[in-house]
Amino acid sequence: MDPQPVPVAGVVRTAAAALAQGGVESAQAEARLICAHVAGVEASRLMLADGLDRAAVAEIERLVAARTGEGIPLQYLLGTAPSGRLDLAVGPGVFIPRPETELLVEWVLARLPAPGGGVRPVVVDLCAGSGTIALEIAHARPDAEVHAVELHEPALQWLRRNAATRADAGDTPIVIHHGDATDPELLSDLRGEVMAVVSNPPYIPVTDQLPEEVLGHEPATALFGGADGLVVAVPLVDLAATLLVPGGHLAVEHDDTTGAEVAAVVGRQGRFGTVEQHTDLAGRPRFVTATTCDVDQTAQEGTHR
CATH class of the missing domain: 1.10.8 (Helicase, Ruva Protein; domain 3)
Structure with missing residues (x-):
């Protein structure tokens, strides 16, 4: 029995x-x-x-x-993590999506031209990881041409897996690039054609004070942005400036201690006429946004924080 x-x-x-x-x-x-x-x-x-x-x-x-x-993260054990409207496959070698990133996604979606206007928006996600930003945008905007860039092979495997799953579910397929977001020649064929560049790059200043389940399991390459947290952000902002159309949008997530520094990096770049800082749902500084304009307009508008 x-x-x-x-x-x-x-x-x-x-x-x-x-x-x-x-x-x-x-x-x-x-x-x-x-x-x-x-x-x-x-x-x-x-x-x-x-x-x-x-x-x-x-x-x-x-x-x-x-x-x-x-101390294995719960998401690794379950094999999935919630990502806004989606559930994405995650496991060892890839950063686990956090709820805060959804605010950045919503900001970008609100600034893309309305569907049906005859313009197909081009969006680039730098340091795409599991694909949380790129796939969210492709899901919400099937008319968009979304490119996702990831350097590290373990994360790239998860990105490809999630992209295939979402394409099988009927979402517009994204274009995946194995590349370095700090390479000034990256995506040179898209220069001046991109409507939005988005990124959740490695941004934590190097520390050993993170929870053990993060330090012991999530990849350091997805967590740390050098001693000041800006090693990836600085060249990434320069790359974004070359890709964006006039009036194009940049949105970059950052550590809650480096918001002013990231905003300053964007302001000094020279192509962005409006720079703003945004907080997460807990009121902590979380991402910086900017809009491109020509050099003369940039000089007139300055940086707004």
Whole structure:
């Protein structure tokens, strides 16, 4: 006779207790997500699911142990991370999308010309990682021509996987480039044709003070932007200036300690007549935006913070 199914509520309680004991702050929420993942149901419907068999309980215990004992990020364990309107595949070698980036995406989408106007907007995502920005824009604007640039091979594999998944789901395919966002010759065939350049580059000033699950698992190449956090941002801004049309838009995410410095970098570049700083939902400085104009207009308008 097969063993009786184990009630879901009890499994969730046990998982949450183990996660809390292991130092996980959102233990209850993570327990529900892990159990729903193993059960193959949405988290909102978990408690309506039938009881779990012994194999499922063992898999939940394995994931909880990996989360608490090895500090593996929850998103890596589940294999996906929410990204605005999408869920993207993530795992070792790629930066995990954060909710703050959605604000940057929405800012850019609001500034693209309305669909149906006869203009196909060209958008470039530099340091694309898993594809969160590029694929969000392609999903929301099927009329856009979206290019995604990524340098590091492990992240590039996740980008290609997510791009293929979204294309299979019916989104307009994006164009993927294996390249360096600090290379001034990158995408030279698009110079002066791009309506928006967007980026969530490596921007954290080098530190060992990040949570262990970040330092120990997410790639340093996606986290750190040198001692001042600007090693990638400075040449990236120069590249963006060569790609953008007059009146084109730049949006760059940054560390919450470097907003003024990034705004100054953009202002000094010379092609941007309007530079603004934006905060995230917690009120912390999070991204800088700018609009290109000709040199004379830039000199007249200056930098607005």
